[in-house]
Amino acid sequence: MKSLLHIPFLLFASLVMAQGLYNAGNLGIHAGTNMGLGLHTNLISDTDFAYNNGLVGFYGNTVIEVSGNVPPTLWDTEIMILERVHLQTVLNVKNNVNFIDGDFLSPQNDQMVYLNFMDQGFFTGESDVSKVTGFAAINDRDFFSFPVGDRALLRPLTLDSEGPTPLAICAYFNEDPSAPSSILQSFNTQQKVRDIGTVSDREFWIVQSDVPAKVTISWNVGSGLALIPNATLESVIVVGWHKASNQWVVIGNTAVSGDISQGFVTSDTFVPSEYAAITFGTIPLPTDTFAVENPTLGNYFLSPNGDGVNDVLVIDGLEESPNNHLSIYNRYGQKVFEKINYTNEFGGVSNTGSFILSQDQGLAEGVYFYVVTLEDLGLQYTGFLFLDR
Incomplete structure (x- = not known):
């Protein structure tokens, strides 16, 4: 049809x-x-x-x-x-x-x-x-x-x-x-x-x-x-x-x-x-000076021998960011250091207590893992540091 x-x-x-x-x-x-x-x-x-x-x-x-x-x-x-x-x-x-x-x-x-x-x-x-x-x-x-x-x-x-x-x-x-x-x-x-x-x-x-x-x-x-x-x-x-x-x-x-x-x-x-x-x-960029200038953090070298060079862990500008929190862990995942509002206090000595037998001798040489948290901004940074004795 x-x-x-x-x-x-x-x-x-x-x-x-x-x-x-x-x-x-x-x-x-x-x-x-x-x-x-x-x-x-x-x-x-x-x-x-x-x-x-x-x-x-x-x-x-x-x-x-x-x-x-x-x-x-x-x-x-x-x-x-x-x-x-x-x-x-x-x-x-x-x-x-x-x-x-x-x-x-x-x-x-x-x-x-x-x-x-x-x-x-x-x-x-x-x-x-x-x-x-x-x-x-x-x-x-x-x-x-x-x-x-x-x-x-x-x-x-x-x-x-x-x-x-x-x-x-x-x-x-x-x-x-x-x-x-x-x-x-x-x-x-x-x-x-x-x-x-x-x-x-x-x-x-x-x-x-x-x-x-x-x-x-x-x-x-x-x-x-x-x-x-x-x-x-x-x-x-x-x-x-x-x-x-x-x-x-x-x-x-x-x-x-x-x-x-x-x-x-x-x-x-x-x-x-x-x-x-x-x-x-x-979403907006952070207005905090430290966060803007440090989208990531690197790894650090620490040699606390009293010569004035790398004796303490210095994270530049972190003291300008309020409500920061630093934690450091050893290779077994045990927390060896913790500080709220960190301002360059870590010199290779633990402040967390029990499992460190001789705190006055400091932590052993080796690689450690750190976590920095900026509480107000909801930001977190991670990295490694090498402790040299």
């Missing part, structure tokens, strides 16, 4: 030749029908598609535009185009979007235009060369990974909601939030709460949903997190530009993996629509 296009043939032919495929009547795509919108052929929709159960593909080597007063609703679609499919109206997909080559592009400054995955919609084949550049959306879903990115890279965002969200939208921007070129609003990365150390100036996402959710986003070398002074994997958090307070605030993290050059982070639960943008941040 032949598939039918429910539109008068002469009208169909003349409008395809003049300006693209213009749906002004009841255009039906039946199951088993493969209709390729080819070279220089736009889709203009001014009424609903009817009997739509087939595949509409976008093919060719020039830009194809989708426009009209009534958003078209497709069953299956695929994209294999050297340029892109430019959405000027919402494009709904009930079933599958097959990404092969080329991007679906929506205006990044218009959150009302997007590629919409309906309640059963899904996608396959997303990659750096085929994705959504601009806004993607979902209907009545509680979990979805948005296949968004910029012209060069796929930069997905996963939304894990506490319940089905009637509508959620998402887009990625490879731009400085303080001075984006694609949208009118800006988000000053220096305008932030004290709990944030640094806000990324490389990229951000816009995600909108009224249902509480967690998001997962990933970073790569281009994200530049490794360039933030003293940044570590554990310091990475999700931050958001809060609409009510007009500043970056902490959204936090519940999971983080990878390393500082490449990894991903999952946020705490938040309501996305309360935030205009989200990106990566880090």
